[in-house]
Amino acid sequence: EVQLLESGGGLVQPGGSLRLSCAASGFTFTNYAMSWVRQAPGKGLEWVSTITDNSDNTYYLDSVKGRFTISRDNSQNTVYLQMNSLRVEDTAVYYCGKGRHGSSGFFDYWGQGILVIVSS
Amino acid sequence: EIVLTQSPATLSLSPGDRATLSCRASQSVSSYLAWYQQKPGQAPRLLIYDASNRATGIPARFSGSGSGTDFTLTISSLEPEDFAVYYCQQRSNWAITFGQGTRLDIK
DSSP states (O other): OOEEEEEOOEEEOTTOOEEEEEEEESSOGGGSOEEEEEEOTTSOEEEEEEEOTTSSOEEEOGGGTTTEEEEEETTTTEEEEEEOSOOGGGOEEEEEEEEETTEEEEEEEEOOOEEEEEOO | OOOEEEEOSEEEEOTTOOEEEEEEESSOOTTOEEEEEEOTTSOOEEEEETTTEEOTTOOTTEEEEEETTEEEEEESSOOGGGOSEEEEEEOGGGOOEEOOOEEEEEO
């Protein structure tokens, strides 16, 4: 059974940093791209970032470029999102998503989500 | 950025009805479009990928069609568990975007 478990969320002041983690199990982690998607309270879904299976390529939403960094540790089956210079508008539930085989930009499994609140 | 516009914003139907949800892209996305279902307090669930392929475990009452800029998600006969928010998503050139969602309510 595929499982994705996010951790590392919480309350942070504007300008602060957080690192989210997503621990994966139930599939061959090294074969799949992984992504982060967020959802602000009461709003729709917004893609944030993707990392390819071998970490050769990373992609970002324009508004997080230069502030967020996605990475992965294939030995630990874990993907990370380092978030720096956080803004109030980054407040959201952050979901980890597994890329679908052959269609990496679609997400066939999702974690339960982790809440990040940026507030003073 | 490719903008996806979903219509209607809200759709009120009864169990057993047929639901037709639309998604229009601001430029062609070929067939690189997916549909997701999201229920309150839950993560989204992939329903359809590449415009018309059902994801694993998705019932046959869900179907997708379209290509280029106009796409449709059809639910042939609504079950009580189908009332939720539905999002379309495109993946062109790794500038991934979602539509704003269609809320499917019980009439």
